[in-house]
Amino acid sequence: MEKTSRIAILGGGIGGLVCASELNHRAGSKAEIIVFDRSDYHTYQPAFLHLALGERKLDKIRRPLEKLKKQGINFLSGDIFRIDQENMVINAEHGDFEFDYMVISLGTQLDPGALNGFEDNALNLYTADGAARIKEALGSFESGKIVIAVSSMPYKCPAAPYEMAFLINAYLKKKKRRENVEISIITPEPQPMPVAGAEIGQNLVNMLEAHDIEYLPKQKITSIDEKQVALEKKRVKADLIIGIPPHSCPEVIKDAGMTGKSGWLEVDRHTLKTKHENIYAIGDNTHIGLANGKALPKAGVFAKSQAQVVGVNLASELGGSTITKRKFKGNGGCFVETGGKRAAMGKGGFFHEPDPNIVLKKPSRINYMMKMFYEKYWMKAWI
Ligand SMILES: Cc1cc2nc3c(=O)[nH]c(=O)nc-3n(C[C@H](O)[C@H](O)[C@H](O)COP(=O)(O)OP(=O)(O)OC[C@H]3O[C@@H](n4cnc5c(N)ncnc54)[C@H](O)[C@@H]3O)c2cc1C
Incomplete structure (x- = not known):
């Protein structure tokens, strides 16, 4: 009989959602996925800026995580209380759950x-x-x-x-x-944006x-x-x-003794593996050191690409996909809205040595339109 592995995705934010979706899409019946989140909604946080200006309504920037069930992904609403990394058990509001793999994407604790x-x-x-x-x-x-x-x-x-x-x-x-x-x-x-360098x-x-x-x-x-x-x-x-x-690393990760010297979950920069077998961590709860001694910024753009790397690689490991394994390469960028329907755009390679090679494109209407388009795409693409 075909083996199905149980995979816990901790957090239904940017990293968790993308990883669950990517893995589900590629691994099919080889993966039984459960997403845990204390919130019933996936909320697109970059739109908080527009919420603050009265340009968005909350319902337009969030989606019920229950909708994951339509894709065949299980969702359990409620707090995660304890991560037992030795026995691969999650203790959450609905009880104890045992897994073969975990992907931790609990973001930052405010x-x-x-x-x-x-x-x-x-x-x-x-x-x-x-x-x-x-x-x-x-x-x-x-x-x-x-x-x-x-x-x-x-x-x-x-x-x-x-x-x-x-x-x-x-x-x-x-x-x-x-x-x-x-x-x-x-x-x-x-x-501003110290990791991007003095010129920017x-x-x-x-x-x-x-x-x-x-x-x-x-x-x-x-x-x-x-x-x-x-x-x-x-x-x-x-x-x-x-x-x-x-900001700090979520309490439940600290309580599990999983944080390193940085105070965050430390991972292999290319594979996102933690030092615990079969446990990956992605997104804001991780620390990835750069060649210049600084850390990779905490941003959705990295949570997303790390989630895709882990989703693809796990699917491949489970035998659900023949796709070549991927590496997270530290590339990414972000828009900087400057008002008047314009945005600048900082983009480049954060793993470049000795310093990240980031370029800032001047504020333009096109960048602004791309930012708006990206938000619309996000609200439809994953859930
Ligand atoms: C105002 C603002 C603007 C931003 N703009 C940008 C931008 O332009 N570009 C960009 O790249 N990034 C941007 N970001 C950052 C981006 O939103 C985050 O980096 C991204 O959401 C990180 O994804 P994540 O999966 O690591 O964590 P999150 O998306 O924060 O998800 C973590 C999830 O874990 C859940 N959780 C945590 N602890 C528990 C627990 N104990 N039990 C159960 N559930 C738990 C939370 O409810 C949450 O849903 C912005 C953020 C803000 C606030």
Whole structure:
């Protein structure tokens, strides 16, 4: 009789969804796949920026994970409490489940409570609920100062705070309110998108200047108080604080003792194998070191291509596909929306040595249209 292997996909975000779909498509009956997620929905997080501007409705940027069942993929809604990597058992809301393989794609854990005052005084750009609250706040914001505050590094999508600043700038201009509003970004980073290199950082700083957006890099935020961001040596007054909360590796991975020195799940950069047999990890919960000592940024573009590599390779291992095994090569890019229906595009090889070779294409309408098209494609392609 044909052997069917049981595969647990932990997380139904970008990595989990793509891996489940790719594997299911290629391995067919050789794989019994179960996706676990505490959320009933797959939500396209890049669209939070547009949710914050009132340009999207939540229902348009999420899909029920139950729909996976139509593709023959099982979905179990609820928390994963424990990963037993020795016995290949997942303890989740519905009980204990034993597997032959696991793919861990639980993303980052957002820890707003780890920065004093964040929960009470900042609006969290990185949740759907927070983005909806930003929309309300911007709707009635007539004058004063808006601060976009990055709590700590690493954080997912290093372009997002910059895009938010550019988009708020354009939004306020359109509403004819920009003259009475100051916009600032406060961040511990030495420059925008540090992994992309000094030249790209300087280009982005120039763009911020051109749009009259103040940039305060290398700042450690010690607390977020009512209408104030406290830094080590000064306080910055603000009428509206939009925050990127501290990120960490999900608790359930830490509890399993699976994190390395980096504090994240460390994997082989090409195969995404962990040091535990038959366990792979992809996406934001991983750490992949680069030749220059920095880490691969946490971004959906990498979660997706890593998921495809693991999906194809697992299918091949199970004998469901004759396709040649693939390697994750660290290539990718991201759009940086600059407002006025324009976007720049940073793209290149992050495994290039000694430094990633990233090129930033100037803001254009075409890049913007490609970004919009990609979102539409995403909402139909996988689920
Ligand atoms: C505002 C914003 C803009 C962005 N823009 C871009 C962009 O333009 N380009 C880009 O490439 N990336 C972008 N990103 C980043 C991108 O969304 C993430 O990098 C990507 O989603 C990572 O995929 P993942 O599968 O690793 O994790 P996620 O997509 O976060 O999925 C993790 C899943 O695991 C589930 N989970 C976690 N813990 C548990 C548990 N214990 N039990 C059960 N379920 C659990 C979660 O509910 C979640 O569904 C953006 C992110 C934000 C917030």
